[in-house]
Amino acid sequence: MTVGVLALQGDFREHCAVLQRIGIDPIEVRLPRQLARVERLIIPGGESTTIGRLLTRYQLLEPIRARAGHDLAIWGTCAGAILLAKEVVDQKQGGQPTIGVMNLTIQRNAYGSQLDSFEAPITMPIIGETPLPGVFIRAPRIIALGQGSEAVGWLADGSVVAARQGRLLATTFHPELTGDDRVHRLFLEL
Amino acid sequence: MEKSTWTTKVGLAQMLKGGVIMDVVTPEQARIAEEAGAVAVMALERVPADIRAQGGVARMSDPELILAIKQAVTIPVMAKARIGHFVEAQVLEAIGVDYIDESEVLTPADEEHHINKHKFRVPFVCGCRNLGEALRRIAEGAAMLRTKGEAGTGNVVEAVRHARAVYGEIRRLQSMNEDELFTYAKQIQAPYELVKQVAAEGRLPVVNFAAGGIATPADAALLMQLGVDGIFVGSGIFKSGDPVKRARAIVEATTHYNDPEIIAEVSKGLGEAMVGINIDQIPAEQLMARRGW
Numbered sequence: 177m178t179v180g181v182l183a184l185q186g187d188f189r190e191h192c193a194v195l196q197r198i199g200i201d202p203i204e205v206r207l208p209r210q211l212a213r214v215e216r217l218i219i220p221g222g223e224s225t226t227i228g229r230l231l232t233r234y235q236l237l238e239p240i241r242a243r244a245g246h247d248l249a250i251w252g253t254c255a256g257a258i259l260l261a262k263e264v265v266d267q268k269q270g271g272q273p274t275i276g277v278m279n280l281t282i283q284r285n286a287y288g289s290q291l292d293s294f295e296a297p298i299t300m301p302i303i304g305e306t307p308l309p310g311v312f313i314r315a316p317r318i319i320a321l322g323q324g325s326e327a328v329g330w331l332a333d334g335s336v337v338a339a340r341q342g343r344l345l346a347t348t349f350h351p352e353l354t355g356d357d358r359v360h361r362l363f364l365e366l
Numbered sequence: 367m368e369k370s371t372w373t374t375k376v377g378l379a380q381m382l383k384g385g386v387i388m389d390v391v392t393p394e395q396a397r398i399a400e401e402a403g404a405v406a407v408m409a410l411e412r413v414p415a416d417i418r419a420q421g422g423v424a425r426m427s428d429p430e431l432i433l434a435i436k437q438a439v440t441i442p443v444m445a446k447a448r449i450g451h452f453v454e455a456q457v458l459e460a461i462g463v464d465y466i467d468e469s470e471v472l473t474p475a476d477e478e479h480h481i482n483k484h485k486f487r488v489p490f491v492c493g494c495r496n497l498g499e500a501l502r503r504i505a506e507g508a509a510m511l512r513t514k515g516e517a518g519t520g521n522v523v524e525a526v527r528h529a530r531a532v533y534g535e536i537r538r539l540q541s542m543n544e545d546e547l548f549t550y551a552k553q554i555q556a557p558y559e560l561v562k563q564v565a566a567e568g569r570l571p572v573v574n575f576a577a578g579g580i581a582t583p584a585d586a587a588l589l590m591q592l593g594v595d596g597i598f599v600g601s602g603i604f605k606s607g608d609p610v611k612r613a614r615a616i617v618e619a620t621t622h623y624n625d626p627e628i629i630a631e632v633s634k635g636l637g638e639a640m641v642g643i644n645i646d647q648i649p650a651e652q653l654m655a656r657r658g659w
């Protein structure tokens with residue numbers, strides 16, 4: 177199985193390190209020729225405006241859109257979740273490019289500034305009963321789920337922090353910054 | 367729910383990796399930086415080149431300016447406090463900046479003590495010239511580092527010197543036994559526990575960007591290849607002939623730092639770079655990198 181990690185910007189090395197720990201040798205994807213080699217793609221945390229601009233500039237948007245959910249499983253963490261959503265609230269002035277393949281509405285920086293970044297446990301039954309450590313950094317919030325997308329992870333207050341639509345997965349938090357690799361394992365089976 | 371933990375402080379820096387943080391002095395410049403793909407902006411009243419040219423005491427920026435810049439963009443906004451000036455840091459935390467740079471570019475407020483950064487909820491980035499300085503800052507609570515370089519010069523030589531010093535020392539540490547680590551920690555005036563950790567892991571415990579003198583896409587890629595996690599560009603963008611084009615080019619060179627063909631492509635037709643200064647022509651007392659203890 178060939179797994180790629182989008183390496184335009186963000187914490188892609190942390191994702192690569194988790195994959196290596198579980199026996200996968202990932203490909204760093206910066207250009208279309210690297211994308212063409214992978215069957216699964218992780219979009220890391222980072223700045224969605226930066227990654228969106230580089231996706232456009234290096235002709236990655238269309239090939240990702242064309243394959244998303246079909247012969248390309250995709251998981252977006254934080255900025256990656258923003259890039260996967262069809263509707264993005266609180267975009268930068270003038271709007272920003274996204275991949276836009278999941279029927280989700282997501283709000284950027286929804287909890288406030290860095291001072292409101294937080295850690296809290298997440299309930300995610302599809303990976304097991306033990307709560308998942310959740311790290312939320314200037315995190316977005318999933319505010320609506322559309323047709324075909326289902327909530328798969330929640331905070332204690334019931335707010336949705338993970339969603340799945342077939343072979344597409346979005347999490348507003350960062351499993352790659354914790355020692356818990358269960359979401360990575362889940363993604364490898366999508 | 368727990369806010370402002372060490373993981374969230376260090377974590378924001380992780381999210382900035384592979385990116386470029388740009389100095390801006392107006393909301394308009396902040397918009398240009400965001401549009402060009404900056405991962406964050408540093409809100410300032412004067413860029414280092416102007417601080418250097420105009421002299422006088424350089425202080426924290428007007429909170430009104432910082433808030434106007436915060437309003438203009440959706441990416442993180444950083445701001446600088448003087449070394450040791452913990453009240454400037456309190457003010458910056460009160461207005462909700464995303465990161466504080468305790469910076470040698472401003473005139474130091476305390477010639478012995480840095481800010482006790484553990485007392486703050488907002489994370490700090492600090493400058494370093496070598497491993498000892500880097501680990502002293504981490505011990506004081508810095509959640510991110512940047513090699514200092516020499517700000518406002520457009521000359522990359524000091525940034526290279528400091529990056530080579532930090533990563534060279536880490537490589538040397540990995541060959542030492544425990545007896546030698548005790549002595550080395552003493553020599554570089556760094557806490558033994560942090561020295562031991564770096565030796566075991568072969569890397570710094572926090573993200574480290576390069577700063578101070580980066581003016582071209584090739585400069586950015588050079589520092590990335592030397593091992594830094596990302597790039598601060600101060601005067602290099604808005605003191606150049608075509609800031610929009612140069613900003614985009616430095617962002618792309620930082621992403622594709624190992625791809626000389628792309629670096630060549632983005633380096634074409636950028637217009638004039640900022641005028642550089644040779645370090646040996648700067649009087650010793652005006653070298654900013656020497657500030658910090």
